[in-house]
Amino acid sequence: MRLFEDRPGDDGLPGRERALALAALMTGTTMAVMDTTMINLALPVIAQDLGASASRSVWITNIFQVVCAAFLLVCAALSELITRRRLYVFGLLIFVIASVGAALSRSLETLLVFRALQGLGAAATLSIGPSLYRVIFPSRLLGSALGMSALVVAGGYSVGPAISGVVLSFADWPWLFALNVPVGLCALAFAARALPRETPRSGSFDRRGALYSIVMLASFFLAMDALGHAAPGQGALWAAACLVSGALFIRRQRRASHPLLPLGLFEEMRFTLAVSASGLAFIGQGLTFVALSLFYQNQMGLSPLDTALLFTPWPLCIMVVGPLAGRLADKVNPSILSSAGLCFLIVGLSALALVDESTGVAGSLWRTALCGIGFGLFQPPNNREMMASLPPERSANVSGVMSTVRTVGQSFGVAVVGAALALGLSVQATLWFSAFTTLLALCVSLSRVRLAGRALVERRASSRPR
Known part of the structure; x- marks a missing residue:
């Protein structure tokens, strides 16, 4: 192999x-x-x-x-x-x-x-x-x-x-x-x-930074959960805790001798743009999963198991497309692949936003499959950009950022669904918001094509025998 x-x-x-x-x-x-x-x-x-x-x-x-x-x-x-x-x-x-x-x-x-x-x-x-x-x-x-x-x-x-x-x-x-x-x-x-x-x-471990990070991320998740359950007062309290601890965390990272998260990572634009695209895409994914689950069960009357089966094409398509996209990302500009994947994802999400009670199982399945193809084409090349844009000694920090951005993005997407439904908006409206966040991710991804292309040329030049 x-x-x-x-x-x-x-x-x-x-x-x-x-x-x-x-x-x-x-x-x-x-x-x-x-x-x-x-x-x-x-x-x-x-x-x-x-x-x-x-x-x-x-x-x-x-x-x-x-x-x-x-x-x-x-x-x-x-x-x-x-x-x-x-x-x-x-x-x-x-x-x-x-x-x-x-x-x-x-x-x-x-x-x-x-x-x-x-x-x-x-x-x-x-x-x-x-x-x-x-x-x-x-x-x-x-x-x-x-x-x-x-x-x-x-x-x-x-x-x-x-x-x-x-x-x-x-x-x-x-x-x-x-x-x-x-x-x-x-x-x-x-x-x-x-x-x-x-x-x-x-060297030492940034204990104070670790404490601020735990409070910041935990309070963010609790704020999103409260927002998703239409509890604005509780959500505002947790959001305030998140903002205060976040400000203290950033201040600490600028002063610590061995910061928990070196802020210098974000001076590399390839990394920052890849992180931004990932966060926006995961907002759309988290939002879509919850919104469609509610639509299938509450409006179409499907059981939880039937609903899970309707989601199956999404991960199955990632399983097929993801390894192929990752292999291509070793040879061609990964930002172009990621951007192409986001285009597929936008089309699939827009098609899902048009689903109603008259849409059959087959109509739902091909839309979900198109989203899976898009996400499978986007994620591995984008992750490669994040990981390869910084030196190997920073890979642990990069990995932590990747996991955190994924979790934060999905949590924010879930909260948007709850807030939208609390305001009386339809599930279809939240799906259109998902397509919008993915469009923003596409704009971010396209903005780094030239940077990634230059890095690819340099990598090929360095790998040639001398």
């Missing part, structure tokens, strides 16, 4: 160790992604079994997302001090232990504690996953590797609801958490064996 072929002068790991390291990343990522989608579908069953109200049971999902989002930047920075290998193994271990605790929980409070621990474990693994691809694979294969990452994430999203539906048809909900144990143990074995060993960075 091309990803595991060795060539003279390659950086990264040798082919055989590369395969084992990829297996560690794939199993760990699949476990974290599948867990989220499986539990979302099982919330009503869990709430009924534990005697919890619908409003309280939502926190089974929320606590995981809040903790995971809050610790992404912290874990990325911490990996420089303890190495990415140790952090990844720690994250997997915490996730497996928390999964056992969640499976054995017999009260909502106990379950929430272990879901929070799962969020911490997920933050440790997801925050540094993309940067590990850069260490494991040669530079010439970075796009292909990130395409595989997109395939794994999309695969987890597509099979999670189906697995949840099958398990709940034959067993109780604790088995959903128990499934993580064998998968997690396999990921642990692969990670301990194959992930590269690194030399830790010397």
Whole structure:
């Protein structure tokens, strides 16, 4: 297989160790992604079994997302001090232990504690996953590797609801958490064996910056959640906490000797523009998933499982297109590929905004598939731009930013749906807003085509034999 072929002068790991390291990343990522989608579908069953109200049971999902989002930047920075290998193994271990605790929980409070621990474990693994691809694979294969990452994430999203539906048809909900144990143990074995060993960075850890970052990101997520549930007073309080802690965080980063997030990263325009395009695209994705879910269930009267099946073309198309787009991004201007993907995505989202009760299943499926093709063509090349635009020693920080932007963008999109519905707007109106944010992402992506093209020429020139 091309990803595991060795060539003279390659950086990264040798082919055989590369395969084992990829297996560690794939199993760990699949476990974290599948867990989220499986539990979302099982919330009503869990709430009924534990005697919890619908409003309280939502926190089974929320606590995981809040903790995971809050610790992404912290874990990325911490990996420089303890190495990415140790952090990844720690994250997997915490996730497996928390999964056992969640499976054995017999009260909502106990379950929430272990879901929070799962969020911490997920933050440790997801925050540094993309940067590990850069260490494991040669530079010439970075796009292909990130395409595989997109395939794994999309695969987890597509099979999670189906697995949840099958398990709940034959067993109780604790088995959903128990499934993580064998998968997690396999990921642990692969990670301990194959992930590269690194030399830790010397120096201090920015504890104050870490505290500001946790408060900033957690309060942002809670503000978006309050906005999405039409609680403007509570949302304003959390938004104020986010702004204050954000200002303190930026001030701290400018003064710290070893900042949690070096602000100099954003002086590289290729990186900044790629981050901006990613955030805008994920706003559209998060918004679309929630808006369509509400439309299919509330207006078309479909069951949650039928709704999940209508979403299946999106991740399936990413699984097919993502690796191909990643491979192309190693050879051609990645910004052109990303921009082309956003064009497909805009067309698909606009078509979804025109869906009504008379639209059949086939009409919904091709629209969703078109969105998946667009997102699959956009994400791996754009991620390659983010990762390759900065020196390798900054890859852990870049990885943390990538994960944080994805989480923040999706959360903001979900909140927009709630706010729009609270104002009396239709689901179709929110879908048009999704198309608008994607159009903004396209404008940003097109603005960096020349910069990315110049970098591609320089990379080709440096790789020629002398």
